Amino acid sequence: MLINAKHADIGKIKTACLVLSVAEGGKLDALGKALDAACQGALSKLLKRGDLAGKPGQTLLLPGLEGCKAERLLLVGTGKEKTLNDRTLRKLASSVLAVLKTLGAKDALITLGELTVSGRDSYGKARLISETLLQSLYVFDRFKSSKADAPTLKQITLFCADKAELAAVERGVAHAQAIAHGAAFTRDLGNLPGNLCHPTFMAEQALQLGKDFPSLKIEVLTEKELKKLGMGAFMAVAQGSEQPPRLVVMHYQGGKKDDAPYALVGKGITFDTGGISLKPGAAMDEMKYDMCGAASVLGTFRALAELELPINVVGLLACAENMPSGHATRPGDIVTSMSGQTVEILNTDAEGRLVLCDTLTYAERFKPKAVIDIATLTGACIVALGSNVSGLMGNNDGLVKQILKAGEFADDRAWQLPLFEEYQEQLDSPFADMANIGGPKAGTITAGCFLARYTKAYHWAHLDIAGTAWVSGGKDKGATGRPVPMLTQYLLDRAAEAKA
Template identity: 65%
Template sequence: MEFNVKHGALETIKTGCLVVGINEARTLTGTAASLDGICGGQISAAVKRGDITGKSGQSLMLFALPGISAQRVLLVGTGKNAEMSDRDFRKLAQKVVATLKNGGATDAVLALTALPVKNRDLYSRTRLLVETVRESLYQFDQFKSKKADKPRLKKCTLWSADKADAEALKRAILHGQAISDGTDLTRDLGNLPGNVCTPTYLAKEAKALAKQFKGIEAEVLEEKDMKALGMGSLLAVSAGSAEPAKLIRLSYQGTDAKAKPHVLVGKGITFDTGGISIKPGASMDEMKYDMCGAATVLGVFKAIVSLQLPINLTVLIASAENMPSGTAAKPGDIVTSMSGQTIEILNTDAEGRLVLCDALTYAERFNPASVVDIATLTGACIVALGSHTTGVMGNNDELIEKLLDAGKQADDRGWQLPLFDEYQEQLDSPFADIANIGGPKAGTITAACFLSRFTKAYPWAHLDIAGTAWISGGKEKGATGRPVPLLTQYLLNQVQG
């Protein structure tokens, strides 16, 4: 989708469709009122007839209005509140795309950026609009023999009455497009089946991404390398699979080499059967999404590098396939992690923390400014927060607050859960330094407590995206691309101050 910016007299702009918002007030205001005067009151006449009232979710297409150069005018309802919520604004944008993407127009002018959205300035509401339009146009059909029709809508022009707004609009488009490109990559990788997206495939994708941009370092550690480093925990997960594990690194230097890098660590379990502690068969196909943490860090990396942000960024992906076999790890096995801490594996389906703990220890060598791991880690997080909010925990309050603020800015929200010392006791083992599960209570928190044992050398936060990384079941099933917007915003904030 191409986006550009235009200002000036709206009625003189030639386009396939002009999109204008109207609220539930009886009297037209703003852009709608101006256009109504030019077209001889045809918009207000439609309102009086009850063709549209301005209620949120409503729309009405008008054709060939006199005095207006646009071939069509699409009226969309903005509701009765003086300010729209993020959710209402997104729904409006989704309605516009649903109406236009397979309609007659190949381009549209959106006179929506001036609509009042609560707690959002011109830049942030415009970026939200761009990202929502892109999200609504996403398609994944590469395995269908009959491809879906490509949307007819190819170009969106964002209109502003004031030329002075052009810079904010252009910056919003630049950032929104980069975040959307990263989100699309994350969704594509997440939606791939497990027989295609293996640890080896993720390594190839990472190397391919590195080749798209100059100055990117790419490194893939093989199982023999991990064994030499003492990564017994990570290797215990891949032991039951014919697919070899990979530890993947991409590094981008956008500023002084002496500046500490921010490190993102992604869980990359490309398929999770549960291992010997095998999962129930129902919906097990969705365990291809257990690598969405890995997909996220690749999406964020693409967004940051495409923007050429002045920041140093390293992403690590701990990737393996968790399968049951004669060589698989068993409940009761004890392994030694790279940190030297021993782990009693009480449940082989708690494998994400086993691959992450060695990657988090490995992250120490980069002397990081911060480390954030992203993982579809616990079903308990869905019980606690549902599918709307990412769980956030960590050892540094300032870092956690920055992530929560970034989530609000990006409309990709997180919520902090506690990591009180009392929860650590649930991980006690009579035979090893630590058990890999803490029992049925507070499963999301005890999983983060486990990871915290390996992150004492730097500021660290953990994002549990088990509820937000994909949509389950039905026609809407698929990867969401979250939390690419949250993490990209977090890194943008490090640069913008």
């Protein structure tokens, strides 16, 4: 669906459906009053009947009014508050789209961008509205015999009352579309079953992305090359599966040739049985989502290439399948990582940190400005933070603050957890340099502590997206596309710094 922006006289715009906000008590804002005047008071007369209380998200569909060029008028309640928050704005946009999808209207004009929203200017409101609309249109029916009907709605226009703000609104729409495209790509990958989406498939998707966007250069390292690099931890995860591992290296060169890149590292366990430390059977089907870290890097690169940001970025996808077999790693096995540090594998289901530690060591060769790894790493993160925010740790306060700020603006938030030195003691092993788990306490933090031992050469942050990358259980389960909005905003912020 196409989203654009337009400035014009509200009463003279031709559209199949005009969406107008109404505050609680049937109160019209300046835009509504202007339309009411054009309709000779017909709108205010209708509201006096009390059919719309104006509660947030409440809607009322009306036929076109004389004096207005719109064929239909959709009223949406905004509540009592004069200043809204991000959550309410998203609720309004979702409520509007739910009605629009049921109509025969091919286009609609939405005026929600004229509302006052805390912390958001015209650009920020346009972007959040557009992202919400596009995300709500996402459908994954690739394997359904009966496909969803194509929506009648083909175009939505965001109304801009102030002509001086039109360029900002258009920029917000363009950024939202790039982010939505990236998030949809991530969701598609996360929703694919493990028999199709395996490490080789992930590499193929990256290569195809490189063909679609010439600004991306893709390199794929095979099993033989991983062994040659000494990635013993990575290979310990992959060796139980018949699917060969892949390390995908993605280059985006939008900045100056000698500018150090930012690096995004994604965990890509395309299916996680737990290995010999086998997971319970219930809900194991959801372990196809264990590659959402890598998928979010792919989605972010999709957005990055579309936005053509003036920075350099490296993406590393650590792709493997964790299976039990006669070749699988046993609990108690000791392996040597690429860094030379040895690891006693006490639990083969703590495999994500093993593919990541070698990949984080590999990232050193790019001399990055900063590295962010993204992983569905620990169930403990869901226990601690639920599914609303991602867990965040890092070895540099400045980097952590940048990510928190990006998540706040993108409405894709994270919450910082500590990496105090005391937690490192839980990883002590009598036989190796460290164990790969730290016991039942602070599981998310000790996983971060493990990764921190491989990231001392650069500024690093770790995003645990176990709770935010997908919706679990029931008919609505599926990948969410997070944290593509947060990561893209982080890169937008760095690009803005580069221009300054």
